[in-house]
Amino acid sequence: MQESDSNAKRPASSTGLSRRAVLKAGAAASSMVAPSLWLPAHAADPVTLNYLAWPGNADATIVGEFEKANNCKIRIKEYVGGDQMMAVVNQSPPGTFDVVMADAEYMHLLKAANFIEELNPADYPLKDLWPEFQKFPLHWFDGKLYGVMLDFGYLGISYNTKMFTPKEVSSYSVLFSEKAKGKVGFFDWYLPSMGCISLSNGNRPPFDLDAAKFDGLKKKMFSLKPQAAGFYTIADIFSSMTNGRAQLIPGIGEWITLGLRMDGVPVDTIIPDEGGLQYTESLSIVKGTAKRDLARKFIQYSLTPRAQVAMATKVDNRKSIPSIPGWKLLNETKPKEAEILRMTLKGPYVMDEYKAKKIQLRQLPQKQSIEDWNDAWGQFKAL
Amino acid sequence: MSQTAEATRGDAVRPAARPGRWGLGAPNYAASPAALPTVLGLPVLLWQLVFFAAPLAFLVVITFWQVRNFRLEPAFVWDNWSRILGSDTFHKALAHTMQVSTITTVLALLLAVPAAYTIAFRLTARQRDIAVAALVAPVFSSYIVRIYAWQVVLSPQGIANSLITAIGLPALPMLGGAFSLQIGLLTLTLPIAVLILVFAFSGIDRTLVEAAENLGCTRLNVFLHVLLPAIRPALILAATTTFLLAFGDFVSPMFMTGSKPPTLSILIVDTVKSGSQWPRASVVGVAMLAVLVVVVGAGRWLGAERRPKAKTS
Numbered sequence: 001m002q003e004s005d006s007n008a009k010r011p012a013s014s015t016g017l018s019r020r021a022v023l024k025a026g027a028a029a030s031s032m033v034a035p036s037l038w039l040p041a042h043a044a045d046p047v048t049l050n051y052l053a054w055p056g057n058a059d060a061t062i063v064g065e066f067e068k069a070n071n072c073k074i075r076i077k078e079y080v081g082g083d084q085m086m087a088v089v090n091q092s093p094p095g096t097f098d099v100v101m102a103d104a105e106y107m108h109l110l111k112a113a114n115f116i117e118e119l120n121p122a123d124y125p126l127k128d129l130w131p132e133f134q135k136f137p138l139h140w141f142d143g144k145l146y147g148v149m150l151d152f153g154y155l156g157i158s159y160n161t162k163m164f165t166p167k168e169v170s171s172y173s174v175l176f177s178e179k180a181k182g183k184v185g186f187f188d189w190y191l192p193s194m195g196c197i198s199l200s201n202g203n204r205p206p207f208d209l210d211a212a213k214f215d216g217l218k219k220k221m222f223s224l225k226p227q228a229a230g231f232y233t234i235a236d237i238f239s240s241m242t243n244g245r246a247q248l249i250p251g252i253g254e255w256i257t258l259g260l261r262m263d264g265v266p267v268d269t270i271i272p273d274e275g276g277l278q279y280t281e282s283l284s285i286v287k288g289t290a291k292r293d294l295a296r297k298f299i300q301y302s303l304t305p306r307a308q309v310a311m312a313t314k315v316d317n318r319k320s321i322p323s324i325p326g327w328k329l330l331n332e333t334k335p336k337e338a339e340i341l342r343m344t345l346k347g348p349y350v351m352d353e354y355k356a357k358k359i360q361l362r363q364l365p366q367k368q369s370i371e372d373w374n375d376a377w378g379q380f381k382a383l
Numbered sequence: 384m385s386q387t388a389e390a391t392r393g394d395a396v397r398p399a400a401r402p403g404r405w406g407l408g409a410p411n412y413a414a415s416p417a418a419l420p421t422v423l424g425l426p427v428l429l430w431q432l433v434f435f436a437a438p439l440a441f442l443v444v445i446t447f448w449q450v451r452n453f454r455l456e457p458a459f460v461w462d463n464w465s466r467i468l469g470s471d472t473f474h475k476a477l478a479h480t481m482q483v484s485t486i487t488t489v490l491a492l493l494l495a496v497p498a499a500y501t502i503a504f505r506l507t508a509r510q511r512d513i514a515v516a517a518l519v520a521p522v523f524s525s526y527i528v529r530i531y532a533w534q535v536v537l538s539p540q541g542i543a544n545s546l547i548t549a550i551g552l553p554a555l556p557m558l559g560g561a562f563s564l565q566i567g568l569l570t571l572t573l574p575i576a577v578l579i580l581v582f583a584f585s586g587i588d589r590t591l592v593e594a595a596e597n598l599g600c601t602r603l604n605v606f607l608h609v610l611l612p613a614i615r616p617a618l619i620l621a622a623t624t625t626f627l628l629a630f631g632d633f634v635s636p637m638f639m640t641g642s643k644p645p646t647l648s649i650l651i652v653d654t655v656k657s658g659s660q661w662p663r664a665s666v667v668g669v670a671m672l673a674v675l676v677v678v679v680g681a682g683r684w685l686g687a688e689r690r691p692k693a694k695t696s
Binding site: 081083084086087089090091109113182185188189190228229230231232233236239240243244245370371374375377378379381382383 | 452453454455470471472475476534535538539540541556558559637638640641642643644645650653656657658659
């Protein structure tokens with residue numbers, strides 16, 4: 001009714017706008033635009049930092065503060081999976097990207113492709129990281145630094161807590177049990193899935209296998225076929241764990257189950273006695289970038305306690321962070337989150353498994369090609 | 384009147400073609416009965432050449448390229464063909480995809496024929512319109528959303544199992560196998576198959592049915608000897624359409640079975656996902672196209688009118 005009254009008062013106009021209103025809007029727009037005409041060029045045209053990363057890493061909660069402080073815009077090109085990242089890198093002309101976030105196991109391929117440049121260790125607060133990560137082996141080549149750890153997480157067995165007890169899932173042997181028949185879901189990526197099966201076969205490190213051990217791994221993996229519920233994408237892992245279609249999934253971790261648990265889904269992750277894998281996300285500067293200083297600042301910013309806390313508490317993907325000042329700030333500002341994330345300073349905490357040497361780094365196959373492992377994974381799926 | 388006389392009279396009436404600005408003469412489409420369709424068809428032909436034939440040719444070319452350091456490089460190697468065609472994974476995926484698509488086709492026809500018959504012959508005009516609208520609506524809705532809806536219905540703790548357990552029966556594993564896969568594929572194909580057959584049944588001359596009935600045919604005989612032969616081309620069209628849609632589908636095998644086991648479309652994605660093996664994925668794609676050609680060819684052959692050969696003696 002109110003609307004029709006106001007319409008009745010409005011002067012007749014084909015667009016419904018009065019001349020006065022148009023003039024007012026024009027004046028307002030001019031007043032907004034005018035100051036920018038007097039600003040320096042760099043302010044009017046913020047620098048864009050091109051960032052190649054996993055999805056969700058250029059959210060305002062993560063990079064907003066950096067963009068504001070440096071009057072820049074982060075433009076992300078997202079990929080899913082290291083192989084896709086390598087494909088993007090190899091098919092993009094030089095200068096396309098300034099910073100890359102990569103899984104650490106791909107760092108040597110990026111270096112071999114001459115895509116990343118050497119970093120000056122003095123530029124980054126490496127001393128702030130947990131001692132175990134200060135000289136992280138996958139970041140150093142011939143004593144030179146090429147990447148800085150941003151976050152990490154462990155991969156073991158994620159399970160439905162209503163169907164399985166922590167004792168039952170304390171060994172990968174649960175995957176082969178009668179109870180698990182048709183209930184084992186698989187993350188459809190050969191690397192973490194086969195890595196966990198390799199660990200269950202007693203291989204340490206799990207990706208450095210001679211021909212006999214690789215055959216043994218394939219045999220063991222193929223014997224899992226009757227147990228398989230399906231092979232899932234990341235999105236389908238969430239739904240299959242929620243609806244109970246998959247009750248055990250090897251090769252994933254708290255990055256999946258923590259968020260689900262907080263939503264009331266009865267799931268948890270355990271690192272079995274045979275050990276687990278660590279994924280590591282790292283930042284590097286792309287070789288030949290014209291924005292080297294800004295790229296360096298971005299990596300420095302990403303290791304500040306505030307940025308680290310933002311990374312650890314990302315709503316869609318909670319992760320462990322390597323920065324001790326980051327842990328301290330998390331405990332001061334979000335003690336409950338610190339407890340849930342097992343990043344309390346008193347422990348028990350996520351570093352326990354690493355210190356107990358239960359964790360192996362996720363790496364690419366050492367003695368076989370990626371293709372060989374992929375083919376084996378394909379054969380397993382097709383059985 | 385002879386054709387020659389007709390042509391002569393037409394030429395007399397038609398004004399003489401005047402030379403055009405470029406000396407080519409004014410367009411005179413009536414001069415050749417084939418000219419106008421050719422002109423009208425040219426954009427479609429160009430479209431097909433640019434957006435179908437050329438990419439298809441490129442797809443075949445890529446099968447001979449190779450990938451080095453995750454980068455596609457032009458080459459001429461047979462390795463991709465020998466590797467894919469000799470791979471056990473491909474054979475199994477091909478056999479599985481053929482089997483699944485055949486089952487979907489049979490199920491779709493078994494369900495679609497009586498449904499279409501009922502809609503065409505047993506419903507009032509108004510009811511028929513509503514039924515056709517109900518069949519058309521899903522075609523314009525998101526297939527993936529419908530599949531996710533089925534996941535909610537069929538999952539272990541889903542709607543179907545809630546109803547089953549409510550009456551005291553044990554929950555059934557409905558999601559993640561052949562049953563759920565067929566549900567998904569029929570969700571995609573069944574409305575289309577029914578629509579094709581409804582239009583075919585609706586086009587049948589009712590006097591043929593009445594004549595058969597007047598001559599003493601039972602309802603079953605009318606159906607078998609009058610209706611089915613009359614809709615044979617539509618049956619074949621529905622079958623080939625269903626088969627091809629099921630054969631190339633990615634969504635249902637992925638989300639209703641968890642790609643267990645993989646179909647050819649999943650194999651394409653897997654091949655690209657790991658190692659960026661576009662050439663090998665293209666080999667799988669070309670193989671799928673070859674199956675498509677065979678199926679369409681078989682459909683045309685089966686649907687063709689065949690007259691009995693005249694006796695020479």
